[in-house]
Amino acid sequence: MSGPAVQRKTRGRVSAYLLTFDLVLSRPAFIDDDAIAHAVAAHWLPEVTEIGYLPWGFGAHHWRVSGGGATVFVTLDQLAPRHTAASLEGAYAGAAALAATGLPAVCAPLPARSGRFTVDVGPGALSVTPWLQGRSPTEAQAREPRHVQEVVRTLDALHRTPPPDGLRSWTPQVGPEFAEDLRARTAQPWTSGPLAEQAREALAAHIDPIRHWTDRYLELTNKALSQRNSWVPTHGEPHNDNQVVTPDGLRLVDWESLALAPPERDYADLLTVAEGLLHPDPAMVELFALDWRLSEIAEYTRWFAAAHLGTEDDHTALEGLFEELAGDAE
Numbered sequence: 186m187s188g189p190a191v192q193r194k195t196r197g198r199v200s201a202y203l204l205t206f207d208l209v210l211s212r213p214a215f216i217d218d219d220a221i222a223h224a225v226a227a228h229w230l231p232e233v234t235e236i237g238y239l240p241w242g243f244g245a246h247h248w249r250v251s252g253g254g255a256t257v258f259v260t261l262d263q264l265a266p267r268h269t270a271a272s273l274e275g276a277y278a279g280a281a282a283l284a285a286t287g288l289p290a291v292c293a294p295l296p297a298r299s300g301r302f303t304v305d306v307g308p309g310a311l312s313v314t315p316w317l318q319g320r321s322p323t324e325a326q327a328r329e330p331r332h333v334q335e336v337v338r339t340l341d342a343l344h345r346t347p348p349p350d351g352l353r354s355w356t357p358q359v360g361p362e363f364a365e366d367l368r369a370r371t372a373q374p375w376t377s378g379p380l381a382e383q384a385r386e387a388l389a390a391h392i393d394p395i396r397h398w399t400d401r402y403l404e405l406t407n408k409a410l411s412q413r414n415s416w417v418p419t420h421g422e423p424h425n426d427n428q429v430v431t432p433d434g435l436r437l438v439d440w441e442s443l444a445l446a447p448p449e450r451d452y453a454d455l456l457t458v459a460e461g462l463l464h465p466d467p468a469m470v471e472l473f474a475l476d477w478r479l480s481e482i483a484e485y486t487r488w489f490a491a492a493h494l495g496t497e498d499d500h501t502a503l504e505g506l507f508e509e510l511a512g513d514a515e
Contacts, residue, residue: 211498212238213246215308216261225250225259228297228304229313249316256316257295262441263309266487270303273310273441275353277302280440282349283418290339292317292429292436314438319431327425328458335435336428336455337462343437344417344448352418355446357406358480364396367486377492380503384489388482391510395482398475405472409447418443419450449473481509 222233231253239247239258248259262273280293281302294302294312303310322332371389375381388395420427421442429436444450449469456463456470485506493499 211496212240213261213308216246216306218248220306221248221259221261221311222250224304224306224311225257225313226252228299228311229257229295230255250313257313258316260312260314261306261309262303262312266484268441270305270310272353274301274303275351276441276443277312279349279352279418279443283343283346283443286346288342288346289433290342290435290437291440292438293440317429317431317436317438319429319436321428322425322430324425327428327454330458332430333455333458334462336423337459339435339437340420340423340448340451340455343420344451346418348418348445353444354413354416355409355419355444355450357403358476359399359402359483361399361403363399363479363483364392367395368392370486370490375490377490378499379495380493380499381489384485384503384506387507387510388486394510395479398479402472402475402479405468405475408468409472412447413445415447416445417448419446419448421446421450423451424454447472450476453477478509478512481505485509 218236218238222236225236226233230250233250233252235249235251237249239249241247245263246261248261250257250259262268264270264273268276277294278301280291281296284291284293292314294314296302297304297313303312305311322329326332327336367388371385371392375385420437420440421444422439423437427437427439429438447466447469449465450473452459452463452465452470453473456465485502488499488502489506
Protein backbone atom coordinates (compact mmCIF):
# COMPACT_ATOMS: atom_id res chain seq x y z
CA MET A 186 0.00 0.00 0.00
CA SER A 187 1.23 3.40 -0.76
CA GLY A 188 -0.02 6.78 0.23
CA PRO A 189 -1.64 7.78 3.52
CA ALA A 190 -5.18 7.45 4.63
CA VAL A 191 -7.59 9.30 6.82
CA GLN A 192 -7.82 8.27 10.47
CA ARG A 193 -8.89 4.70 11.08
CA LYS A 194 -12.08 5.01 9.15
CA THR A 195 -10.10 4.79 5.92
CA ARG A 196 -6.52 3.83 6.56
CA GLY A 197 -5.49 0.63 4.91
CA ARG A 198 -7.51 -0.87 2.13
CA VAL A 199 -11.25 -0.69 2.50
CA SER A 200 -11.40 -4.38 2.24
CA ALA A 201 -14.89 -5.40 3.25
CA TYR A 202 -16.40 -6.80 0.15
CA LEU A 203 -19.82 -5.85 -1.26
CA LEU A 204 -19.88 -2.52 0.59
CA THR A 205 -20.39 1.15 -0.11
CA PHE A 206 -18.12 3.87 1.25
CA ASP A 207 -18.04 7.65 1.32
CA LEU A 208 -14.43 7.76 0.11
CA VAL A 209 -13.70 7.10 -3.54
CA LEU A 210 -10.27 6.15 -4.74
CA SER A 211 -9.51 7.29 -8.28
CA ARG A 212 -8.90 4.70 -10.97
CA PRO A 213 -5.16 4.41 -11.66
CA ALA A 214 -3.90 6.16 -14.78
CA PHE A 215 -0.77 4.02 -14.99
CA ILE A 216 -2.32 0.60 -15.65
CA ASP A 217 -5.52 -0.57 -17.34
CA ASP A 218 -7.96 -3.39 -16.71
CA ASP A 219 -6.60 -5.47 -19.59
CA ALA A 220 -3.14 -5.55 -17.98
CA ILE A 221 -4.63 -6.60 -14.64
CA ALA A 222 -6.78 -9.29 -16.28
CA HIS A 223 -3.77 -10.66 -18.17
CA ALA A 224 -1.67 -10.86 -15.00
CA VAL A 225 -4.43 -12.58 -13.01
CA ALA A 226 -4.98 -15.13 -15.78
CA ALA A 227 -1.27 -15.74 -16.12
CA HIS A 228 -0.64 -16.27 -12.42
CA TRP A 229 -3.86 -17.26 -10.62
CA LEU A 230 -7.03 -18.06 -12.57
CA PRO A 231 -7.23 -20.38 -15.58
CA GLU A 232 -9.04 -17.64 -17.47
CA VAL A 233 -10.61 -14.25 -16.87
CA THR A 234 -14.15 -13.65 -18.10
CA GLU A 235 -15.07 -10.55 -16.11
CA ILE A 236 -13.19 -7.71 -14.44
CA GLY A 237 -14.43 -4.61 -12.66
CA TYR A 238 -12.54 -1.82 -10.94
CA LEU A 239 -13.54 -1.23 -7.31
CA PRO A 240 -13.25 2.38 -6.07
CA TRP A 241 -12.61 1.28 -2.51
CA GLY A 242 -9.99 2.27 0.01
CA PHE A 243 -7.35 4.93 0.07
CA GLY A 244 -3.93 3.62 -0.72
CA ALA A 245 -4.13 0.64 -3.03
CA HIS A 246 -6.16 -0.21 -6.14
CA HIS A 247 -8.65 -3.07 -6.33
CA TRP A 248 -10.56 -5.13 -8.85
CA ARG A 249 -13.17 -7.89 -8.76
CA VAL A 250 -12.09 -10.57 -11.22
CA SER A 251 -13.95 -13.73 -12.24
CA GLY A 252 -13.09 -16.70 -14.40
CA GLY A 253 -12.96 -20.47 -14.37
CA GLY A 254 -15.75 -20.68 -11.81
CA ALA A 255 -13.94 -18.50 -9.25
CA THR A 256 -14.13 -14.87 -8.17
CA VAL A 257 -11.22 -13.11 -6.47
CA PHE A 258 -10.38 -9.74 -4.96
CA VAL A 259 -7.31 -8.28 -6.65
CA THR A 260 -5.05 -5.67 -5.07
CA LEU A 261 -2.32 -3.57 -6.63
CA ASP A 262 0.08 -2.20 -4.02
CA GLN A 263 2.53 0.52 -4.94
CA LEU A 264 5.43 -0.31 -2.69
CA ALA A 265 7.35 2.74 -1.50
CA PRO A 266 7.58 4.08 1.13
CA ARG A 267 5.81 1.46 3.25
CA HIS A 268 7.27 -1.64 1.63
CA THR A 269 9.85 -3.19 -0.56
CA ALA A 270 8.91 -6.06 -2.84
CA ALA A 271 10.52 -8.45 -0.35
CA SER A 272 8.76 -7.04 2.72
CA LEU A 273 5.32 -7.11 1.08
CA GLU A 274 5.86 -10.68 -0.08
CA GLY A 275 6.99 -11.57 3.43
CA ALA A 276 3.88 -10.05 5.00
CA TYR A 277 1.53 -11.94 2.71
CA ALA A 278 3.49 -15.17 3.07
CA GLY A 279 3.33 -14.71 6.83
CA ALA A 280 -0.44 -14.32 6.69
CA ALA A 281 -0.71 -17.52 4.68
CA ALA A 282 1.46 -19.30 7.24
CA LEU A 283 -0.79 -18.07 10.05
CA ALA A 284 -3.86 -19.32 8.18
CA ALA A 285 -2.17 -22.68 7.74
CA THR A 286 -1.88 -23.03 11.52
CA GLY A 287 -5.67 -23.14 11.66
CA LEU A 288 -6.51 -19.53 12.51
CA PRO A 289 -9.92 -19.25 10.86
CA ALA A 290 -10.05 -15.44 10.97
CA VAL A 291 -7.05 -14.99 8.67
CA CYS A 292 -8.18 -14.31 5.12
CA ALA A 293 -4.78 -14.68 3.52
CA PRO A 294 -3.70 -14.03 -0.07
CA LEU A 295 -3.77 -16.92 -2.51
CA PRO A 296 -0.45 -18.19 -3.87
CA ALA A 297 0.31 -17.62 -7.53
CA ARG A 298 1.34 -20.59 -9.66
CA SER A 299 4.95 -19.77 -8.79
CA GLY A 300 4.18 -20.27 -5.09
CA ARG A 301 4.73 -16.58 -4.36
CA PHE A 302 1.97 -14.32 -3.10
CA THR A 303 2.85 -11.20 -5.09
CA VAL A 304 3.54 -10.63 -8.77
CA ASP A 305 5.50 -7.67 -10.13
CA VAL A 306 3.43 -5.81 -12.74
CA GLY A 307 5.72 -2.82 -13.19
CA PRO A 308 3.94 -0.03 -11.30
CA GLY A 309 3.45 -2.23 -8.25
CA ALA A 310 2.86 -5.68 -6.83
CA LEU A 311 -0.33 -7.61 -7.54
CA SER A 312 -1.94 -9.99 -5.05
CA VAL A 313 -5.17 -11.97 -4.94
CA THR A 314 -7.41 -12.99 -2.05
CA PRO A 315 -10.66 -14.97 -1.99
CA TRP A 316 -13.85 -13.03 -2.61
CA LEU A 317 -15.69 -13.14 0.70
CA GLN A 318 -19.46 -13.17 0.93
CA GLY A 319 -20.07 -10.83 3.81
CA ARG A 320 -20.06 -7.27 5.03
CA SER A 321 -17.76 -5.06 7.02
CA PRO A 322 -19.40 -3.63 10.12
CA THR A 323 -20.04 0.07 10.23
CA GLU A 324 -18.25 2.01 12.94
CA ALA A 325 -21.43 1.83 15.05
CA GLN A 326 -21.80 -1.93 14.49
CA ALA A 327 -18.14 -2.44 15.36
CA ARG A 328 -18.82 -0.95 18.79
CA GLU A 329 -21.62 -3.37 19.67
CA PRO A 330 -20.62 -5.56 22.66
CA ARG A 331 -21.05 -8.90 20.90
CA HIS A 332 -18.92 -7.82 17.96
CA VAL A 333 -16.27 -6.31 20.23
CA GLN A 334 -16.02 -9.60 22.11
CA GLU A 335 -15.50 -11.48 18.85
CA VAL A 336 -12.78 -9.10 17.73
CA VAL A 337 -11.01 -9.42 21.09
CA ARG A 338 -11.16 -13.24 20.87
CA THR A 339 -9.85 -13.10 17.31
CA LEU A 340 -6.91 -10.88 18.22
CA ASP A 341 -6.15 -12.94 21.31
CA ALA A 342 -5.91 -16.07 19.13
CA LEU A 343 -3.63 -14.24 16.70
CA HIS A 344 -1.38 -12.92 19.47
CA ARG A 345 -1.08 -16.39 21.04
CA THR A 346 0.03 -18.01 17.77
CA PRO A 347 3.77 -18.66 17.37
CA PRO A 348 5.09 -16.26 14.73
CA PRO A 349 5.93 -17.68 11.30
CA ASP A 350 9.60 -17.94 10.43
CA GLY A 351 10.93 -14.74 8.95
CA LEU A 352 8.08 -12.52 10.08
CA ARG A 353 9.32 -8.93 10.04
CA SER A 354 9.40 -6.87 13.22
CA TRP A 355 7.77 -3.50 13.68
CA THR A 356 10.21 -0.61 13.39
CA PRO A 357 9.73 3.10 14.20
CA GLN A 358 8.27 5.13 11.36
CA VAL A 359 10.32 8.30 11.91
CA GLY A 360 13.70 9.12 13.41
CA PRO A 361 15.02 11.88 15.69
CA GLU A 362 15.65 14.21 12.74
CA PHE A 363 12.03 14.18 11.60
CA ALA A 364 10.96 17.59 12.94
CA GLU A 365 14.07 19.46 11.81
CA ASP A 366 13.95 17.86 8.36
CA LEU A 367 10.32 18.95 8.15
CA ARG A 368 11.24 22.48 9.20
CA ALA A 369 13.79 22.70 6.40
CA ARG A 370 11.44 21.14 3.89
CA THR A 371 8.66 23.64 4.64
CA ALA A 372 10.86 26.75 4.76
CA GLN A 373 10.11 27.68 1.14
CA PRO A 374 6.78 27.71 -0.76
CA TRP A 375 5.62 24.50 -2.40
CA THR A 376 4.47 24.67 -6.01
CA SER A 377 3.63 21.01 -6.50
CA GLY A 378 -0.14 21.45 -6.76
CA PRO A 379 -3.21 23.48 -5.76
CA LEU A 380 -3.23 22.23 -2.15
CA ALA A 381 0.52 22.29 -1.60
CA GLU A 382 0.71 25.63 0.19
CA GLN A 383 -2.15 24.83 2.56
CA ALA A 384 -0.36 21.63 3.54
CA ARG A 385 3.04 23.29 3.85
CA GLU A 386 1.73 26.14 6.01
CA ALA A 387 -0.07 23.72 8.33
CA LEU A 388 3.03 21.60 8.73
CA ALA A 389 5.30 24.60 9.28
CA ALA A 390 2.99 25.88 12.02
CA HIS A 391 3.22 22.59 13.93
CA ILE A 392 6.96 21.90 13.97
CA ASP A 393 7.21 22.30 17.75
CA PRO A 394 4.43 19.80 18.62
CA ILE A 395 5.79 17.43 15.98
CA ARG A 396 9.19 17.61 17.71
CA HIS A 397 7.53 16.91 21.07
CA TRP A 398 5.58 13.95 19.66
CA THR A 399 8.72 12.58 18.04
CA ASP A 400 10.82 12.82 21.19
CA ARG A 401 8.17 11.00 23.21
CA TYR A 402 7.68 8.45 20.44
CA LEU A 403 11.36 7.53 20.34
CA GLU A 404 11.48 7.29 24.14
CA LEU A 405 8.59 4.82 24.05
CA THR A 406 10.14 2.99 21.10
CA ASN A 407 13.23 2.27 23.18
CA LYS A 408 11.04 0.82 25.90
CA ALA A 409 9.24 -1.39 23.38
CA LEU A 410 12.51 -2.60 21.87
CA SER A 411 13.75 -3.58 25.32
CA GLN A 412 10.79 -5.97 25.56
CA ARG A 413 11.07 -7.60 22.15
CA ASN A 414 11.02 -11.11 23.60
CA SER A 415 7.33 -10.56 24.40
CA TRP A 416 6.30 -9.33 20.95
CA VAL A 417 3.56 -11.21 19.10
CA PRO A 418 2.16 -11.40 15.55
CA THR A 419 0.00 -8.31 15.01
CA HIS A 420 -2.29 -7.42 12.14
CA GLY A 421 -1.52 -3.72 12.42
CA GLU A 422 -4.84 -2.32 11.20
CA PRO A 423 -7.69 -4.57 12.44
CA HIS A 424 -10.27 -1.76 12.35
CA ASN A 425 -13.81 -2.28 11.10
CA ASP A 426 -12.95 -1.67 7.43
CA ASN A 427 -10.55 -4.63 7.58
CA GLN A 428 -13.12 -6.91 9.18
CA VAL A 429 -15.60 -8.99 7.20
CA VAL A 430 -18.51 -10.67 8.96
CA THR A 431 -19.28 -13.82 6.98
CA PRO A 432 -21.73 -16.67 7.55
CA ASP A 433 -18.77 -18.60 8.96
CA GLY A 434 -17.64 -15.90 11.35
CA LEU A 435 -15.32 -12.91 11.46
CA ARG A 436 -12.48 -12.63 8.96
CA LEU A 437 -9.60 -10.18 9.02
CA VAL A 438 -8.34 -9.00 5.63
CA ASP A 439 -5.54 -6.74 4.37
CA TRP A 440 -2.47 -8.31 5.96
CA GLU A 441 0.17 -6.06 4.43
CA SER A 442 0.91 -4.53 7.85
CA LEU A 443 1.53 -7.90 9.55
CA ALA A 444 4.50 -7.66 11.92
CA LEU A 445 5.88 -8.78 15.25
CA ALA A 446 5.11 -6.06 17.78
CA PRO A 447 3.61 -5.40 21.20
CA PRO A 448 -0.04 -6.52 21.17
CA GLU A 449 -1.17 -2.93 21.80
CA ARG A 450 -0.45 -2.25 18.13
CA ASP A 451 -3.81 -3.90 17.43
CA TYR A 452 -5.85 -2.24 20.17
CA ALA A 453 -6.41 1.33 18.98
CA ASP A 454 -10.06 0.94 18.01
CA LEU A 455 -10.90 -1.29 20.98
CA LEU A 456 -9.69 0.74 23.93
CA THR A 457 -12.91 2.69 24.45
CA VAL A 458 -15.28 -0.23 23.80
CA ALA A 459 -13.56 -3.27 25.33
CA GLU A 460 -13.33 -2.21 28.96
CA GLY A 461 -12.50 -5.20 31.12
CA LEU A 462 -11.61 -7.35 28.11
CA LEU A 463 -8.16 -5.90 27.50
CA HIS A 464 -5.35 -5.06 29.90
CA PRO A 465 -2.94 -3.02 27.80
CA ASP A 466 0.29 -1.36 28.84
CA PRO A 467 -0.51 2.40 28.78
CA ALA A 468 2.96 3.21 27.51
CA MET A 469 2.51 0.93 24.51
CA VAL A 470 -0.93 2.36 23.84
CA GLU A 471 0.66 5.79 23.73
CA LEU A 472 3.46 4.52 21.49
CA PHE A 473 1.11 3.25 18.81
CA ALA A 474 -1.11 6.33 18.95
CA LEU A 475 2.01 8.34 18.16
CA ASP A 476 3.12 5.77 15.60
CA TRP A 477 -0.13 6.35 13.75
CA ARG A 478 0.04 10.14 13.95
CA LEU A 479 3.67 10.55 12.92
CA SER A 480 3.51 8.02 10.09
CA GLU A 481 0.42 9.77 8.72
CA ILE A 482 2.10 13.18 8.93
CA ALA A 483 5.15 11.80 7.12
CA GLU A 484 3.05 10.28 4.35
CA TYR A 485 0.89 13.38 3.90
CA THR A 486 4.07 15.42 3.64
CA ARG A 487 5.23 13.24 0.77
CA TRP A 488 1.77 13.45 -0.79
CA PHE A 489 1.58 17.25 -0.98
CA ALA A 490 5.24 17.87 -1.72
CA ALA A 491 4.70 15.76 -4.84
CA ALA A 492 2.69 16.72 -7.91
CA HIS A 493 -1.08 16.61 -7.39
CA LEU A 494 -4.14 18.00 -9.16
CA GLY A 495 -6.56 18.85 -6.35
CA THR A 496 -8.75 15.78 -6.80
CA GLU A 497 -11.30 14.51 -4.30
CA ASP A 498 -8.61 12.19 -2.96
CA ASP A 499 -6.27 15.17 -2.49
CA HIS A 500 -8.90 17.12 -0.56
CA THR A 501 -9.61 14.09 1.63
CA ALA A 502 -5.89 13.75 2.29
CA LEU A 503 -5.65 17.41 3.28
CA GLU A 504 -8.46 16.92 5.80
CA GLY A 505 -6.54 13.96 7.17
CA LEU A 506 -3.40 16.03 7.58
CA PHE A 507 -5.31 18.72 9.46
CA GLU A 508 -6.84 16.06 11.70
CA GLU A 509 -3.48 14.57 12.65
CA LEU A 510 -1.93 17.99 13.31
CA ALA A 511 -4.85 19.01 15.51
CA GLY A 512 -4.19 16.23 18.02
CA ASP A 513 -3.21 17.27 21.50
CA ALA A 514 0.41 16.66 22.43
CA GLU A 515 0.74 13.44 24.38
